[in-house]
Amino acid sequence: MKSKNVTMKDIAKYTGVSTATVSRVLNDNYPVNIETKKKVLKAMKELNYEPNLVARNLRSRKSNLVAIIVADIKNPYYTNIAKQIDDYLFTEGYNLITCNTDESPKKEKEIIRMLLSRNIDAIAIAPSDSQNTDLSELINQNVPIVLVDRKIKDLQLPFVGTDNFKEACSLTEFLIKKGHKKIGIINGTLNTSTGEERFLGYKKAMEDHGLSIDEKWIYNGGFEEKKAYDVLKQFLQTGDELPTALFSCNNLMTKGAMKVLKEGNVNIPDDLSLISFGALANQDLMCPRITCVEQDTTYIGRKVAELLLDQLKNKKQLKNASIITESIFMPGNSVKEIL
Amino acid sequence: MKSKNVTMKDIAKYTGVSTATVSRVLNDNYPVNIETKKKVLKAMKELNYEPNLVARNLRSRKSNLVAIIVADIKNPYYTNIAKQIDDYLFTEGYNLITCNTDESPKKEKEIIRMLLSRNIDAIAIAPSDSQNTDLSELINQNVPIVLVDRKIKDLQLPFVGTDNFKEACSLTEFLIKKGHKKIGIINGTLNTSTGEERFLGYKKAMEDHGLSIDEKWIYNGGFEEKKAYDVLKQFLQTGDELPTALFSCNNLMTKGAMKVLKEGNVNIPDDLSLISFGALANQDLMCPRITCVEQDTTYIGRKVAELLLDQLKNKKQLKNASIITESIFMPGNSVKEIL
DNA sequence: CGATTAATAGAAATCGATTTCACAATCAAT
């Protein structure tokens, strides 16, 4: 199907040297006579030679590929990070593969198998499950890993993300200080570290201030817009009493909540206050402007890229290199003060 | 560095057959005795064998990789499309590489060279330049291509996108019908087909209604938020008269415009009406809600994926397969009626 | 001046699969 390409053999034949010499000129990793080198370089240019990465990678057991594995690359949180990684890696000769688990550990497993069979050089991953995501094969194969956003239980690996417990605690306290007592939460998936820690932060703040948690105001939104929308819609239809404030555990669910509340004519913040873990796109142009903590995804992406490159260059896995980034509190007008 | 892997040779030795037979079992493309087959499959399972894609790809001159090359994968327009493509391709055994040109033809060229040396199986591309983007090498190598969103002059290739001229014309006419006569435009890059066609659509509508175009209200935003922001900021500082309405040629520039107008206390729509080619994220929750045409990126992505898969399966390039998708007019409250 | 070292370069092995070729054995058909 594909037309024949210029190979090292052609260059060798053309210049009358061996492919070994051509390779040495190409990689500049072994002394080659200056005249020979010139001749070879000239031939490469003339024949428009481009080394075949697949062949090179087979021999050297590399791929010059780095993967980012996340729940959904459509989430601007991850997209930003992916872009940063790509910016950093491209100049170093790597391409980025983006993989979507759709929050499914099964698909995640498939992805990892596939990447291993590609001799993937490094991966950044936001694990779909803090207990069951299996990175052992990657670790055995000595593939550099960076955990992004989410951690894995009892596993020491480089991590870049925020202090979810602390931030969730602060956000909840913000509501409490505004006088709220009936505070609900839209949880993400509790089998991710972020989902769990944010929920724990919320509980801690409630406990600390002697507030009880009402089961009926704990919603499971699975970190997905649609799920959050659905679960709230269902609740609204019951006609049960609403909490006075709601803490949404990520940007997607916040959007789902805003949509359904708008449709149900529940005014934010008059009828219900809302805070969000994670900013929405175009945050500052929305109404209401949601009060939230925002993560600096550009910075996170850069740090992830640095940790990846570090390991790639030093050809060894880092075990421990947590980078906890500060999140920024973004006041909006989605929280009403209660007297 | 990496630990030794189970190879075909191991399976062959373990079962006492040749690697040829193992390969035949693996690919199921040649008759193999049922007993032998069982034995080999059992061995594969027992030794946890996974075929090495790099080796396979070298021999078969493939890569099982598909690339999407766009200006900036952070743009939700492209991210949506990329996710769709990934969804479709992953189940067929492909991984998606995302590449960012940052609107630079030079970087784009580098990217294409790199992908070629990877034996890339197919690419979807939104060319950075309608004249100078060079796909000839890809075409020579018979790599399936799908143009996304943007076309290339005088080149017949499968395309999925919208009728930019028509939609731009309609949008402008919408403003005109609302009574606007002083209508400015924030252009994208005019050396892309979308940038050019949208500008032409605007001009056509203006001409058709006997309206003159004032040079000072033609802004160059280069399809980038920051550029649009900067160019408008500069204009605002001159204190020159503003148009009564502004047509922004893509989502990013619309955002830049909204930001700078807000900062400059130019109220939309009271002081200035704004329409946008392309929706913003969280459109429906913004204020003002921008009147715009929105493209169905999910549908576009699916069509791109289908065209890619079609070519991959039939192992031949399509030359002509334009899919012009309908855009949806989204009325907002960002346009004031002028009497 | 003989011996060790450095520079230079080719032949051949290698990475891990697929595929061609050759060849036996089996089966059907004339």
Place this chain on the structure above:
DNA sequence: ATTGATTGTGAAATCGATTTCTATTAATCG
């Protein structure tokens, strides 16, 4: 019974690079 087609298999070539060995020449050293 001879021919021809089909099944089943392995040895070896191949994909296009890198790397190890080996060898030659030139340079340096004691």
